[in-house]
Amino acid sequence: MVKELTRKMKDSGVEWIGEIPEDWELVRISSVVKERSDKVSSIDYEPLSVTKQGVVPQLEGVAKSNNPNDRKKVIKGDFVINSRSDRKQSCGIAPVDGSVSLINIILKLKRILPEYTKYLLDNYGFAEEFYRWGTGIVDDLWSTNYEKMKRIIIPLPPQSQQKSRADFLDKKVSEIDNIISKTKKAIEEYKRYKQSLITETVTKGLDENVQMKDSGIEWIGEIPENWDIVKFKRLFRILNGKEIKNELNRNSENAIKVYGSGGVFKYTDDFLHNKTSILFGRKGTIGKPVIAEGKFWTVDTMYYTDIIHGNLKYIYYMLKAFPWEIITTQTALPSITSTDLLNKYMSVAPFKEQEQIASYLNKKTNQIDQIISTKEKLL
Incomplete structure (x- = not known):
């Protein structure tokens, strides 16, 4: 990546893009894709949903159109994006052939690889640019059609670089996802530890050597004999x-x-x-x-x-x-x-022990909360 960091750059002149490598092109989307607008039936083509997690099989309980023929055809490898602003960044590469609702735009890729497209068009910067070209449906809700979308300028590297960029991002995203997964798991473990600490302390006290007796309450178990x-x-x-x-x-x-x-x-x-x-x-x-x-x-x-x-x-x-x-x-x-x-x-517990337990738990839970807060900021 040292070579990548030292390569010559040029100003794209496009706000959402910024600088790009000198050997990259700036092109309109219409030069690298073709709109696919064939109408099909959800009976013949598997119904798919376009979500923030990508293009996925439609869930059974999802509200469906009264007309099963009112769908757009999608071919594996197409890029699909929801045209409405309230579905911002609901898009992705279709993993299978299928059908989607009419509100979506389907792009057949020509000079641009699917692996690169998924990163180029599924990010915050492009989403903001895409909906900037939209027109209002009602207040605070607008839609971008293909006629507007096709005029958007995008950066286009040579195909060999498209592949290497996508491979690099796949690796980095996988590493980041792994860190996020581990961080979320650690947060949940700290939350469980906090709860178990509270339960153990308010039912057993702080003195590990105290004599115990049966509380007669199943979820509590034994308690200090002076409680x-x-x-x-x-x-x-x-x-x-x-x-x-x-x-x-x-x-x-x-x-x-x-x-x-x-x-x-x-x-x-x-x-x-x-x-x-x-x-x-x-x-x-x-x-x-x-x-x-x-x-x-x-x-x-x-x-x-x-x-x-x-x-x-x-x-x-x-x-x-x-x-x-x-x-x-x-x-x-x-x-x-x-x-x-x-x-x-x-x-x-006796009142004095109550004060000691409350003070101890205040300190310990604050420490745990600080650890959780620090980890949550990483997400």
Whole structure:
């Protein structure tokens, strides 16, 4: 690649392209492709979908046209791209013969190799240029037809370089994909470790040498002998959220956060509670408690709590460890009731140990979160 880095370059004069090697051409797309617009039936030609992951077999549940003959023919090796801006970068080289919906543009390649085309036309720069040539269907939605597309200027290396460039990119993309896969796997492992650390610590404590006793609760197992087993209703009250009266812009002065089961999703001018509290979903997103400080509001899908006895952070970690599935309804929209939760038993440490456990978990989970955040920035 040293030779590649030291070769002479020239300005293409095309904004989305920038500089190109001196021996490369600048051509209109129409000089290297031909539009394929044959109409066929999905009965005779396998229905394909054009996605951000490329051209793939159409899933069974995908909505289909009432007219099976309203399809465009695709031949293996064609480049297919969705013409609509809301499907940006939905494109790719067809791996098999088939048919696609009429909204797609099919290109039969002439002077350009499929291996090179997939990188040249499936990237952010070309996508922006492609839709720049589009015309509006409605506000914020436009489409680019072939008559406009064929005028776009592209860089064209000699075919021998097209192959070597594609081979180089295949290798590099494979290496990057492998790194991404390993990074995602590591992130999931850290998340599992964080959860297991919380569960182990709030049910077993920090002293590895303490005498243990059976808790009588299957998912908890043994607990330190000086710990108690109590119902949640001895630790906190659960209060219901309700709908807000006025919605504000998040940047408004004195805007107060509104929580739903998925987290903050609105802002208002009033508060339901003005005290640090543990919140968790009543329906929708279940089993993801959060801590809200100061003034806040919760809607009907989010419970909030008033602590009666115990360290708030410790109780928060208890709820992080709790197996919510044992009280969650198996319905289309999962939900729980406050009564079911309040009547469940939990192991509880003496107050001083609660403070120690909360402090320990604050430190350890923050460290894990920092590692996860660092890895997520690599993706």
